[in-house]
Every structure is written in C-alpha cells, then in structure tokens.
Amino acid sequence: MSAQPLEEIAELLLAAAKRNGATAADVVVAEGDSLDVGVRLGTVEKLKQARQKHLGLRAFVGERSAVTSSADFSRAALEKLAADTCALARIIAPDPFSGLPNPADITTATPDLDLYDPEVAGLTPERAIALATEAEHAAMAADARITNSEGAEAAASTDQVVYASSVGFRGTYRNSGVSLSAVPIASENGSMQRDYWYSAQRKLARLESPDAVGRKAAERVLRRLNARRVATCEVPVIFDPDMASGLMRHIAAAVSGYSLYKGTSFLIGKLGQRIAPQFMTVVDDGTIIGALGSKPFDGEGLATRRTVVIDQGVLTNYLFDTYSARKLQSHSTGNASRSVGSAPYVASTNFILQAGTTSPQEIIRSVKSGLYVTELIGFGVNPVTGDYSRGAVGQWIENGELAYPVEEITIAGNLLAMYDDIEIIGNDLDMRHSVIAPTIKIARMTVAGD
Amino acid sequence: MASDVTTREPVRFFLERFGLTEQVLEQIVGTAIARRADYADLYFEFRTMQSLSMEEGIVKTANQHIAQGVGVRVIAGDKTGYAYSDDVSVESLRLATRSAQAIAYESGESQAVAVHRTTPTHDLYALTRSPLEAPLTDQVDLLNRIDIAARGHNARIKNVMASVGVEQKLVLIVSSAGLVVGDVQPLVRLNVTCIAEDGTNRQQGTYGGGGRVEFDFLMQNDRYLRFTRAAADQALRNLQAVDAPAGTMTVVLGPGWPGVLLHEAIGHGLEGDFNRKKTSAFAELLGQPVASPLCTVIDDGTIANRRGSLNVDDEGTPTGRTVLIEKGILRGYLQDRLNARLMGMPLTGNGRRESFAHIPMPRMTNTFMLAGESTPEDIVRSVDRGLYAAYFGGGQVDITNGKFVFSASEAYLIEAGEITRPVKGATLIGNGPDVLKRISMVGNDLHLDEGIGTCGKDGQSVPVGVGLPTVRIDGLTVGGTHAG
Numbered sequence: 001m002s003a004q005p006l007e008e009i010a011e012l013l014l015a016a017a018k019r020n021g022a023t024a025a026d027v028v029v030a031e032g033d034s035l036d037v038g039v040r041l042g043t044v045e046k047l048k049q050a051r052q053k054h055l056g057l058r059a060f061v062g063e064r065s066a067v068t069s070s071a072d073f074s075r076a077a078l079e080k081l082a083a084d085t086c087a088l089a090r091i092i093a094p095d096p097f098s099g100l101p102n103p104a105d106i107t108t109a110t111p112d113l114d115l116y117d118p119e120v121a122g123l124t125p126e127r128a129i130a131l132a133t134e135a136e137h138a139a140m141a142a143d144a145r146i147t148n149s150e151g152a153e154a155a156a157s158t159d160q161v162v163y164a165s166s167v168g169f170r171g172t173y174r175n176s177g178v179s180l181s182a183v184p185i186a187s188e189n190g191s192m193q194r195d196y197w198y199s200a201q202r203k204l205a206r207l208e209s210p211d212a213v214g215r216k217a218a219e220r221v222l223r224r225l226n227a228r229r230v231a232t233c234e235v236p237v238i239f240d241p242d243m244a245s246g247l248m249r250h251i252a253a254a255v256s257g258y259s260l261y262k263g264t265s266f267l268i269g270k271l272g273q274r275i276a277p278q279f280m281t282v283v284d285d286g287t288i289i290g291a292l293g294s295k296p297f298d299g300e301g302l303a304t305r306r307t308v309v310i311d312q313g314v315l316t317n318y319l320f321d322t323y324s325a326r327k328l329q330s331h332s333t334g335n336a337s338r339s340v341g342s343a344p345y346v347a348s349t350n351f352i353l354q355a356g357t358t359s360p361q362e363i364i365r366s367v368k369s370g371l372y373v374t375e376l377i378g379f380g381v382n383p384v385t386g387d388y389s390r391g392a393v394g395q396w397i398e399n400g401e402l403a404y405p406v407e408e409i410t411i412a413g414n415l416l417a418m419y420d421d422i423e424i425i426g427n428d429l430d431m432r433h434s435v436i437a438p439t440i441k442i443a444r445m446t447v448a449g450d
Numbered sequence: 451m452a453s454d455v456t457t458r459e460p461v462r463f464f465l466e467r468f469g470l471t472e473q474v475l476e477q478i479v480g481t482a483i484a485r486r487a488d489y490a491d492l493y494f495e496f497r498t499m500q501s502l503s504m505e506e507g508i509v510k511t512a513n514q515h516i517a518q519g520v521g522v523r524v525i526a527g528d529k530t531g532y533a534y535s536d537d538v539s540v541e542s543l544r545l546a547t548r549s550a551q552a553i554a555y556e557s558g559e560s561q562a563v564a565v566h567r568t569t570p571t572h573d574l575y576a577l578t579r580s581p582l583e584a585p586l587t588d589q590v591d592l593l594n595r596i597d598i599a600a601r602g603h604n605a606r607i608k609n610v611m612a613s614v615g616v617e618q619k620l621v622l623i624v625s626s627a628g629l630v631v632g633d634v635q636p637l638v639r640l641n642v643t644c645i646a647e648d649g650t651n652r653q654q655g656t657y658g659g660g661g662r663v664e665f666d667f668l669m670q671n672d673r674y675l676r677f678t679r680a681a682a683d684q685a686l687r688n689l690q691a692v693d694a695p696a697g698t699m700t701v702v703l704g705p706g707w708p709g710v711l712l713h714e715a716i717g718h719g720l721e722g723d724f725n726r727k728k729t730s731a732f733a734e735l736l737g738q739p740v741a742s743p744l745c746t747v748i749d750d751g752t753i754a755n756r757r758g759s760l761n762v763d764d765e766g767t768p769t770g771r772t773v774l775i776e777k778g779i780l781r782g783y784l785q786d787r788l789n790a791r792l793m794g795m796p797l798t799g800n801g802r803r804e805s806f807a808h809i810p811m812p813r814m815t816n817t818f819m820l821a822g823e824s825t826p827e828d829i830v831r832s833v834d835r836g837l838y839a840a841y842f843g844g845g846q847v848d849i850t851n852g853k854f855v856f857s858a859s860e861a862y863l864i865e866a867g868e869i870t871r872p873v874k875g876a877t878l879i880g881n882g883p884d885v886l887k888r889i890s891m892v893g894n895d896l897h898l899d900e901g902i903g904t905c906g907k908d909g910q911s912v913p914v915g916v917g918l919p920t921v922r923i924d925g926l927t928v929g930g931t932h933a934g
Contacts, residue, residue, distance in 0.1 A: 047530075091590060268652075341513065343513075378856060384645070390877060
C-alpha cells in the first residue's frame, strides 16, 4: 500500500485543483495488485506480477473542463497536475451541459455488494500455476486428437478505488477478480483448430474447477475438427449464450446517451416502441450481490440501480450519465463509468437478457436446417444503421441435430430485424460476464459461403 | 513540457529523472540473470499523451495522460518472468527483479554485466519540434476548421466528430547482453467521423491519418481537409449504398489501407511465437509456395516517419526490412529475442510491447506487398461481376486455422468491368494460406496507408502500418445480406 491513504491523496488533489482556479473537480484514485501465470505443455511459460497505481483528475473552470491522469503521487506532481489540468481546461470551448451532478442526486450510502474476496488477494503464484497446469492437463488428456496447446492461464487482481468530488461525494470500495482459461489445439487430417474456455469470477471459490475448464475447452475444440463451408442460403440461426451476449452488447452500446445524442445509434427515436418480441426483457442492474458488473456507486457518485431497458419487447429506457442526460433533457440512470484517464461515459453494469423457458437442446431440435453459432469474428457491425455481417464458426443443424462443424462463412442481417426476429429465448442463463444472455434463436439470417 | 534533454538524450533523461546510474543498472541486470537465467532486461518508459476532441461544432474535451514505469524481464529457457512497477526507484527495481526471477528455478550467483550505451543505428523520426510542443490553440483551431469544412462540403453532413492525439514516448532498454539504448518516439494521429443524414437514412464515414511526425504534418498540402472530405464522402456514399451481395466472387482490393488483408491473412501467421509453438497455419512452410508468384510481401520497420516504424524495437534491436514472401515463396518469420533464440533464427527487430506493463512479443511494423505490373484500370476492367473494396473498418484472424475476416466500410459492385453502385456492410472472409494463392493480378500502384492502424494481439495494442497495390483476388466470400 502507499505510504498515504488514497483518500488523503484525493483530498490533496481536489484542494490543489481549487487553488489553481477550478470551480469544480472530481478525482479517481486506484491502486491494485495483479498476478498472471501461463502454463504451456505442462511447464510454466510466464509469470507476471505487478502493483500499479493511478489517479485521474477532472477539473472544471466554469463550463470548460479537462481530464488528466498520472501515476506520480508525490506532492509536487499533484500540484503540477492540478495546474496543467486547469490550464488545459481554459483552452477548451465552454459547454453549457458540462458539470458535476446536482449535489441532491449523489448518494451517501456505499452498500456492501460483496465485490472483494481476500482469497483472491492471497492467491500465490504456486497455487495459480497449479490451477493453470491442471486446466491444461484436463484439456490435453481429453482426447488423442488434442496435440498441442496455446497454454492455460490463471490471473488474479485486486484493487481499491476511491472517488471524490467537489460536490461533496466521498466513496471507496475494493474489487477482486480471478480467471482461469485453457486454449487447446486439436488436429486431424492435416488441419488444426483452436478453441478455448474460461471462467471469471470475483471469488476464488466460485471459479469453475480446472478440470471443468479444461474439459469444456477440449469439447469445444474437438467439435470444430473437419469443419466445412456451406452454400449461401437463408436459414434460422441459433446463437450460443456467449455469442448471444454479443447481441446484448450491441443494444447496450445503442442505448447509451452518448450514442443517441451523437447520432451513432440504430435505436434513436425508438423509445416506447416495440423492438423485440413480447417474451424479451432486458435489464441493466448494478446492484446484484457479487456480480462482475456490480458497483456500489457510479463514476460520478450516484447510486447504481436496476433499469429495465426492454420490457416485454418495448424499449423503455436509455442509459445515461449526467452529461448525456442533460444533453437529452433526461436524468442520469447511474450508469456513469469513470476510468482514471478519461471523462465519465455511459457503460452498462450487469446487462442481462432475462431467461426464457426452453432448453438449448429443444431450441436446436426446432430447426430443420440451420446454423448454431459458437464463434464470431471481425468488426462487421455498423452502430449507426444496425447493419450486421460477421465471420462465423459453428455447427450445421440438420433435422434438429448438430450434424457437422462449419467455418469460413458469414452471417448477415440488420440488428433491428434480428431482434424482431427472435423466435425463442433459452433457459440457460449463466452469470459468467457482466453482459449475459441465454441461447437465442433468430428465425432467419443470410449465411454466405460457397 | 518536453525539455531539450528529453528529446536528444533519452538515456540521460531516465538516469536523471529517477536518480539512477549505469552502475546501478549493471548491478540490477546482473542480479536478474543469477539463478541460471539466459537473459534479462529492463524497460523504462515515460509517455505523455494529449488529445483533444470535437463534436457538435465545439472542442469539448481535452485529455492528458502521463505514464511512467519500468518492466523487468527474466528469461530462462522458454520461461519468462515479468514484473513491473510505476514506482521507479532502486528499491522497486530490486523488488521487481526478485519477482521476475522467480521463474528461473535453479539458483546461482549474481553475474557481472558491463553495459555500454549505444545509439540507435536508425534515425527515422528526428523532428525539429516534438508533437507535444504544438500549441494547443493550433490544435483547437484545426478541429474547428475540420467541422466547418465537413459541414460546408455537403448540407447532408449533420455531425462531425474529430479528435487529434499527440504523443511522445521515451524508452530506455538495458539488457544483460550489455545493451543500453534509448529512443524518443513521437506519434500524431487525426481521426474524422462524419454523420450524413437524408430523411431517416443515417450513415457514418471515418477517415484519418498521422505518423511519427510533427503536428504540422496534418496541415501540409491540406492533408486534414483531404481526410475530412474522405470521411464526409464515405458517409454520403453510404446514403446511396445498396445491400452487399452474399457469396463467393472476384474481389478487387484498392491500394493502401486494404493492405490490412495482408496483416490479418498472413502477417500474424508469420509471427515467430505461433510458428515456434506450431500453432500457426504457416508453421513449417518456410521455402514452400504460400502465395501466387505475383506476390512479394515485406515487413519494414525502417520507413521514415511511418506510424509502424521504430529506430529500435522494444528489446533494443534495430528494426529491419524482412522479406516474408518472395514471389510466392515463404521466406521469413517475424522474431523477438525469445523466439529467435529458441528457433535458432536471426533477430528481425520485431519484439514489441504496448508499454512497460507488457511482455514483448513478435509483432508487425509496416507490412505491405510490392507493386506489380498491371494498371489499376486493367484490373477492374478484367472483372465481369465482383466487388471493389476501397476502404476497411478492421479485421481479425484465427491464426491456427488461418481464417480471417475483415469489414469493408467503402465498397462498390463491379459490373461488366466498371465500378458501379456503392454497397454497404460487406464483410470478406477467407483462409490465410489460401487467399494469396488466388491473387491473379497485382497493380503498379503500391500505396502505404495514411497512418491509422492499431494492431491488437493478446491484449496488447501497438501502432502499425500496412500497404498494398490494387490486387485482384479470384474467389473470396463476401458476407452481405443479398443472396443470389
């Protein structure tokens, strides 16, 4: 830990900003430790350890503002940073929408959301190496066709975050995160495939076992062997939960206040309209105990909360921070995210497509001929129009069964039409990311191949 | 901000700033290679980044980020121990060294290392004025002029977002091989995004450029205006665009930035780490044909003032010009120290890292294909029905099976030998080891890109360049919505 508590450094910086002419300011200070080990073919390949600290200052001079960051916590450096920030702010155009939240809106409570696990802080390099070794071994031992490996990795990090602002907010909390992944390579008939599985949690005890991580990675890579292409066609497409979460990420980006006022969202003007089937509900909830996207207050000191974004198919809420809300005559939804080096922006917390009642097996059985997508690559999503075209890997479905692996194909459509065309939502919701969805079936998309 | 000593003498800058001496560095590197390590290095970094952003007609955000720190690396066999700290002091260096050398199991004695200062053999971006010294008012003025130019270009341009970033990174590398080398790496980048609207139809266009240049580079020959018009025209053209075709067809790539195809389709697959581990689709293909004889592909980190260029890589090795593919035959891999040593191959100056917090890896610099003999007009005329891709959003590759994808942000149909209607949302997908074999014509118009590329690998981003002449590819899958 630093010689000086992070809270005191935040106070010093706020005071320095005021001395240098700031009319308002906020500060974020973060300090943390990280450990990252990699094992490949049974031996340790890398061992990385670090302790890092950062601070960020946003200073307002009237309606002008600037954001700076540094890792130098010395008194002299803090004074210089404050002076630099105020000088930078003075050259910027005034923006009448800028500013800190209304003091009445900031929260005074810092609920304990169970975000920190001392066991993660105590994870030794030896234990991390053992976890990674075991995960890789489980993958390699699963099948003789698994001939190589990109390795397995175990990583742990803990940090403390302090946020303080000149409207009176003071808050701090601790985070922990731990993950385990394996990337086996399988080969058959002269061609190779690679796939992975990972588990990420805030608590060590909740991490999937190394054996489970390795075995799932093996299953995923084996089923890709001898993949083929298919002819260009229009068919139903099923997204597995990880790929379906990508479709939720596009919604999260499109309901951000920033995308809306900049005109870069395909959901502009859709508030209050039906954009998805009646059985589809999507919520953003930053208050879920122990969840990866939870936090006790947002990046501007407002309470995090539960916001229903799509309620039974109807787009009911956009997500805002203070600035984007003022731009659009609305109210912050407590979705300000503040990294040390940049001004607040809108980010989802835990963004969740509510589970349906159908099992993934039944969803697959509902398809006579179609595609089950397990990986998407490339950047073919246009946030302005919703046009969607990405490289896909998966399994071809014939008569309700996974028949053979496919690759080097694309799937294309438009996100608005795709959400509208959701036919079934699965019951297999798993909290392994901060953006999650169960299996989804879309009635029809263009698959391009031969 | 940047004093003379920083821009001319990076080694002295670090020693003075952190109160270090060459003797202390020798001692720390000597301790690091105890315990039977093969190699150790220290990487000091001091990086200042400034950016200004404009939207809705006003420059509303200014950012400054200062990062400093040191990374200590110890290599034993194929194992890497790494520790980093943003607190640069003798004490923190000793602590980090102990953490990093935990990777080498056998204990041994500290070794004597004598370091000597070297000056990089290249001097590819000596500037009279650091980009950080460009007056902020000039930068604000540039962004305001972009807004006026874009809106004046066409009334359907409804919003303009532009940002200018200037950066200076000082590095000092000290290795157990006795090397002490410093570098000062400037970087400038301008990005312009325009939103065009016509009724309810809303489209976006993005363009930009830069390099290891002075800020004034953006103003020379009205370069910023050219970028602005390109972004605006892209957005306007997308208003008229028809749905992209779906299926396999002949694709013509325009010159310059479409070279991102080389980067994705083959560049990553030729990085040393993937080939040592035999996880690349190109593993063990040296000397074998992997492309049409029309193709010669180069990675060159020594082109003056380019975004992907470096005087020395992030391990202190001078950058070079590596022939990857010569007339279709695979000739070389891109190497960092670890992989070159384990593969018994020469260093190529491609050991790069995002920052002091990252372990070096083999990475590309500026990757391009040499010009051929066809004229671009003849290439387009040779296609009866196909797609002409002029500009791309980004791409991605799975190096193990070689499959790559990239997204065209500006593309047109080719009908009866003519470029006709613009198409939207086209994604191209193919197989790295296969796609260059399908190149049937190479143009005489090699262009390098404008200087906007950032490459991501294993969570690390580094600036890169690409380049391409016009090429014809016989049979690439286009992933549009319009089947048949």
